[in-house]
Amino acid sequence: AHCSKAFKDKKALTVHQRVHTDERPFACNSCPKAFRKQTALTDHQRVHTGERPFTCACCPKAFKDKKALNVHQRVH
Structure with a gap:
């Protein structure tokens, strides 16, 4: 064992390992990058597609991931 972290299910343990x-x-099919989680790959692929599905409710700006939207929303 590498560490003493505990997990609620086998999938979470597998991802952590x-x-x-x-x-x-x-x-990624478009560049040499690879990821531990499917969700990280999905977020990354938006760099290549230009997709920005997370839109601000207060202004017209949109973002490729929810974290970037949350950071932006602090300006309002």
Whole structure:
């Protein structure tokens, strides 16, 4: 065992173990990057597609991931 972290289910443990093994099974088709989680790949692919599905309710700006939207919303 690499660390003493505990997880609620086997999937969460499997994903966490990739931190220790550096396994990155989710590869981008458009560049050499690869990711530990499917969701990280999905967010990354928006760099290539230009998709910005997270829109601000207060202004016309849109973002490729929810974290960027949350950071932006602090300006309002």
